Amino acid sequence: MFTEDDKKYILNQFLRTIWGISNIEYQNRTWIQGEGPNCDDFEETCCHFFDDGDPILKNYKEYKITDEQYVILLAFRKEFQAFSSLNNWPQLFIDTPKWTKITERAKEVLEAFNYKKE
Numbered sequence: 001m002f003t004e005d006d007k008k009y010i011l012n013q014f015l016r017t018i019w020g021i022s023n024i025e026y027q028n029r030t031w032i033q034g035e036g037p038n039c040d041d042f043e044e045t046c047c048h049f050f051d052d053g054d055p056i057l058k059n060y061k062e063y064k065i066t067d068e069q070y071v072i073l074l075a076f077r078k079e080f081q082a083f084s085s086l087n088n089w090p091q092l093f094i095d096t097p098k099w100t101k102i103t104e105r106a107k108e109v110l111e112a113f114n115y116k117k118e
Contacts, residue, residue: 011063014056015115017048021080024071024094031090042090053077072112076105 002010008117015019020040031037057077057096060070083102087093 007063014052018106019117046084067110076109
């Protein structure tokens with residue numbers, strides 16, 4: 001079992017992944033141009049989002065996620081999953097209206113959690 005500190009850390013890392021989905025500058029620099037200091041790409045982001053996020057969603061109350069936050073997060077997961085299942089080359093989608101909508105939804109999730117990247 002995870003301690004409360006573990007759960008807080010896991011949730012924070014998950015929200016950090018969502019921050020990456022919300023930030024076009026980060027995506028251009030890291031996913032497309034391959035510049036540091038981060039080492040990340042769209043595929044890795046998807047893996048982190050689903051592998052870390054699905055257990056959190058299944059047990060959201062254990063992570064101190066409110067029902068309102070859960071609804072927003074679940075809606076974002078559904079939208080992101082539909083998008084990522086059809087798109088895997090950020091160079092082709094990063095400037096599209098559909099991706100802009102995903103980044104805006106990610107920002108809504110971050111706002112619901114009052115998340116600020118450290």
